[in-house]
Amino acid sequence: MDPEGAVSGGRRRLLAALVIASVLTGLFPAANLFAQGAAARQIAPTLLRPASATKAPNADGFLQRWLILDPIRLNGQLTDSAVQMAVKAEYFPNQFTALPRDGDALTVADTALTWRSVETVNYNVNLYHFAYAHKRPTSNVLFWVVTVVNAPHDMPDVRLAIGSNAASVWWVNGQEVIGIYNDRQTVIDDGVSKRLTLKKGANVIRGAIVNGGGATDFCARILAGDDRPIRDITVGLSVPERAPASPAQ
Amino acid sequence: MNCWLAVVVAVLLAAPLVALDGDPAMHDPSTIVLHNGTFYAIGTGTGLPISMSEDGWTWRRAGTLMQGLPGGRPGQAVLARGGNNTWAPDVIRSGDKYFVYYSAPGTQPKAAIGLLVGTTLDPRAPDFTWEDRGPVVWSDGVEDSNAIDPGVFRDPTNGSLWLTYGSYFGYIRLVELNPKTGQRLYPDRKPVNVAINSEASIVIARDGWYYLLVTHGSCCAGANSSYNIRMGRSRRITGPFVDNIGIDMLQGGGKLLVGSGGRHIGPGHFGLLDLGDGVQKFSMHFEADLDRGGISVLDIRPLLWRDGWPVAAENFTEGTYQIESARTGTALEVAVQGVPVGGIRGRGGRGGGGRGGGRGEPVPATPIPSQDAAQVSANWPTDAIDVRMSPYMLQAQQKWTVAPVANAGGYPGSAYFKITIAGTDRTLTATADRELTVLPAFTGAPEQLWRIDQLTDATYRLIPKATPGVQAPLALSAVGSSMPTLTTFDPNTDRQRWILKAP
Numbered sequence: 001m002d003p004e005g006a007v008s009g010g011r012r013r014l015l016a017a018l019v020i021a022s023v024l025t026g027l028f029p030a031a032n033l034f035a036q037g038a039a040a041r042q043i044a045p046t047l048l049r050p051a052s053a054t055k056a057p058n059a060d061g062f063l064q065r066w067l068i069l070d071p072i073r074l075n076g077q078l079t080d081s082a083v084q085m086a087v088k089a090e091y092f093p094n095q096f097t098a099l100p101r102d103g104d105a106l107t108v109a110d111t112a113l114t115w116r117s118v119e120t121v122n123y124n125v126n127l128y129h130f131a132y133a134h135k136r137p138t139s140n141v142l143f144w145v146v147t148v149v150n151a152p153h154d155m156p157d158v159r160l161a162i163g164s165n166a167a168s169v170w171w172v173n174g175q176e177v178i179g180i181y182n183d184r185q186t187v188i189d190d191g192v193s194k195r196l197t198l199k200k201g202a203n204v205i206r207g208a209i210v211n212g213g214g215a216t217d218f219c220a221r222i223l224a225g226d227d228r229p230i231r232d233i234t235v236g237l238s239v240p241e242r243a244p245a246s247p248a249q
Numbered sequence: 250m251n252c253w254l255a256v257v258v259a260v261l262l263a264a265p266l267v268a269l270d271g272d273p274a275m276h277d278p279s280t281i282v283l284h285n286g287t288f289y290a291i292g293t294g295t296g297l298p299i300s301m302s303e304d305g306w307t308w309r310r311a312g313t314l315m316q317g318l319p320g321g322r323p324g325q326a327v328l329a330r331g332g333n334n335t336w337a338p339d340v341i342r343s344g345d346k347y348f349v350y351y352s353a354p355g356t357q358p359k360a361a362i363g364l365l366v367g368t369t370l371d372p373r374a375p376d377f378t379w380e381d382r383g384p385v386v387w388s389d390g391v392e393d394s395n396a397i398d399p400g401v402f403r404d405p406t407n408g409s410l411w412l413t414y415g416s417y418f419g420y421i422r423l424v425e426l427n428p429k430t431g432q433r434l435y436p437d438r439k440p441v442n443v444a445i446n447s448e449a450s451i452v453i454a455r456d457g458w459y460y461l462l463v464t465h466g467s468c469c470a471g472a473n474s475s476y477n478i479r480m481g482r483s484r485r486i487t488g489p490f491v492d493n494i495g496i497d498m499l500q501g502g503g504k505l506l507v508g509s510g511g512r513h514i515g516p517g518h519f520g521l522l523d524l525g526d527g528v529q530k531f532s533m534h535f536e537a538d539l540d541r542g543g544i545s546v547l548d549i550r551p552l553l554w555r556d557g558w559p560v561a562a563e564n565f566t567e568g569t570y571q572i573e574s575a576r577t578g579t580a581l582e583v584a585v586q587g588v589p590v591g592g593i594r595g596r597g598g599r600g601g602g603g604r605g606g607g608r609g610e611p612v613p614a615t616p617i618p619s620q621d622a623a624q625v626s627a628n629w630p631t632d633a634i635d636v637r638m639s640p641y642m643l644q645a646q647q648k649w650t651v652a653p654v655a656n657a658g659g660y661p662g663s664a665y666f667k668i669t670i671a672g673t674d675r676t677l678t679a680t681a682d683r684e685l686t687v688l689p690a691f692t693g694a695p696e697q698l699w700r701i702d703q704l705t706d707a708t709y710r711l712i713p714k715a716t717p718g719v720q721a722p723l724a725l726s727a728v729g730s731s732m733p734t735l736t737t738f739d740p741n742t743d744r745q746r747w748i749l750k751a752p
Contacts, residue, residue, distance in 0.1 A: 080586035161729050180731060181586075192729035194684050225736075227728055227744070 043118065044129035050119045054150065054234040061221040061229020062123040063205070067100055067237050069144040070113040071131050076140030076212040080181045083167040086142055087208040096174060099146065099204060099239060117237050124163070124186055124219035127209065131216075139213035146206050149222065150234045155198040157225045160205065163190040164218040168209040172196055186217050198222065202239035268513060268538055268548040270664065271307040275300055275547040276469075277337035277398070277449070280520035281532045281661075282347070282370060288661065289370040290520075290532065290547060293336040296321065297351055299372060300547065306659025308547065312372035314338070314349060314365065318379040323363050327353045330387035331361025331396070337449065337518065340370070341401045343410065348431040350385060350412060352397035358418040359390030362399045364431050385432055386414060386424060386440065393419025394440075398518075400451025401426070404486060410434075411486060413461070416448035420499075421463060423452075423487060443488045444498035447479070449518040458482045458557060461490040464517035465503060471543045474515035474536035479503030480559065493558065507561035512539040513548065522549060522661060527704045527740035529553075530661050531561070549662035551703035564662045565701045565709070567652045568751065569671045571641050574727040575708045575746035580641035581677075581733055583634050583670055583687045587644045588625045591617035620645045622672040636677065636685040638731045646670065648752045649677070657698055658714070665698035665714055667691050671752075681717040683735045685725070701749075708746035710738060 041049040055065050074086050091108045092098075102117035118130060125145070131138045160172055163186040170178040170191070177193035184190065209218050222230040277293040278300075288302045289311075296313030315321050315335065323335065332355025340349045346366050354360035361384040369377050388396035395418035402411045410426040412433075421444035427434045444450065447463035454460065460482045466475035481490035481498040489497045496502030507516050515536030522530040529552040538546040551562040572581040622645040629646075641647055648671040653664040668677040669691060678688045679696040691697055695715035702710045711725040716735055723735035724745040738745050 159728065159732075187730055189729035190731055192732035194732075194734070195682065223728070 044133035046120055046122050046126045046129050047118045050117050054236040056234055057231050061231050063147055063220045063235050064120045065235045067115050067117050067146045068130055069115050070136050071141035071143050072108050074142050078167045078182050078212055083181050083210050086210055087169045124217045127216040141211050143209045148236045149203045151198040151200055153200050157195045158198055159223045160193040161189040161223045162220045163187045164209050165216050166211050168207055171206040173203055268546045269308055271309050273308045273547040274544050275534055276545040277518050278532055278534050278547050279339045281522045282340055284370050291338045297335050297338050304658050305661030317377045323353050324381040326383040327361050327363040330384040331355050337398045339399045339401050343428050350399035350401055354397050358388050358395035360396045361387035362396050362414055398448045402452035405454055413450040420445055421450045441487045443490055446501045453521045459486050462519040472514050472537040476515035476517040476536050477508040478506040478516055478519050480506050526738050528702045529705050553707050554705045562703050569648055569650045570749040571752045572649055573748045575748055576727045576743035577730045579638035579730055580647050582639050582647040584637045585629045585646050590620045590643050633686045633688055636733055660700045666701055668699055679713040679716040685733050709749055
């Protein structure tokens, strides 16, 4: 997080210029994908629109495909109690159980918000890029993110491992499993759940990331009992009952 | 603060050390042997007295070795070369047998080292019988040797077996043994002289070096004994063994491993106790334990390694510590919302924070008191609380008091410990799902008793006496930056290595 607080308008313009210049010069991997005419459509320097129904984790096991709700404004306090209160407030119906679709719209505090599917080209999902690309606030906000992990068989004794900027709370199949608080940067495997079981089939992973100001992002993967990342899973954005999966990418 | 400085700080804050529990009275202990789940040591005395311990902490006398020897005393060949005393034995397992080498001095320096061979060290076992295989080496009373104080060593590089022996008169000597018989492999070869001015010699090996450990100074005078353990090293088993400043042990060299300290005077008779998985300890006796009326006692201490030399560490002692993961650098804490030390203030040194501390402003002179649990725990949950790891910030939920628990057993060198949040009874506890929690009170249950072993790199391994429903021992482990758990100890990672620092 930027310790000086929210990024000023001038700095935003500067950042935008840098981002555009970086894309044009091929600094970001996404720019290369874009230049090569990949099927995925770029929506931000590090974010694409998914071009297939499912995707395997990357080589290090990171889950790269997510549904993200446009950020919800809040006060951006990051203590344990403030974050717990923020994420437990009801913003929309069935917020802990609903599995949205790309493009689903809702209204929170008179603000129209949209669920958007993204695929990051990196290990992490840059929420600043996401919000900036959609002309949404990046500071003092709450992001809801959801993904679906499909396990080929029951996987006991695994752990969800995340990193986030800043605080975040996470659920697996409705069970709260991680809470990390205070002003912090995204560090791989910063917050790790206790041992849990991924059941055969679809498992819904849901996160709520609270940002105070400045950069904001997260990363997530599943660790086996020996702490090695699990890759024999696929990541989709829907459960099979709602939308049968297409062949894996 | 690095690991070594943390160790020094911990030692400085330590309560007086206690040498083992039960009846650790012993002089000239052999290397400690773990046999069928029980630790054994044999010492000087009539018939070679045996001490045993199920956990390595609480010791008791258990008869003598020569109870199992026909005639109950050294055989005639040993008596002829040496004498009728039975001192300072050493023991090693070779195949399915134990070889016990013992000193049989006559009128020194006329002495012999005898060999006894048996299959069990347990005097209660029906097969507790010993065979006298006669003298192995001896000194005739004139030559530059006093053939007592055997130390036996198996070379891990090739399985060869070696014996060092000697005591002050003349040289410490080295001979090779036959691993099958225990006798000399080349009886016609002249023994190799490897040191002088010492006794109680033994060799250990590590990373291509051989280390000759000996005892310097005087023994057997209680608190007036100047015994201390010293060492040199060599790339060859036959020497030359040279100390840290380049002096050959044949010329009196010897780097100090351990001398008198705390309430204990005169350490001697080093023995390596390698517990595996990167945990090494060593045994010795102190000539005088001031807490036990000045008697000679067995003790066990951690053995560390630094810059290619063994380092004698202290057993872990009671105190208040931060428990930092060597893997992540984050500290164990009970999962409650922290309060900044001194309360919530402004940004201080970067220009905020009200009075003082800003750019060009005077620094306020009033110190901020340390934070304890009584100040900040009013809103902590009263029942079980999760455990996590965070950057250490001197907060009450990050300070742990580690204290030994009486009458709860222990492990080699130490009693079990309880680990509580300082100033509270909230206790670190292993759970049935192989995770951790902090319970409101200490109950003495095995899942609340902790074994704290210092590893050879000076970090610590913490293992609960029992994890509910789990047979194998599990160690406190870091997974990710902010989550502790319990897993099987892996000496090849930092996951289960912890640094305990004074807060």
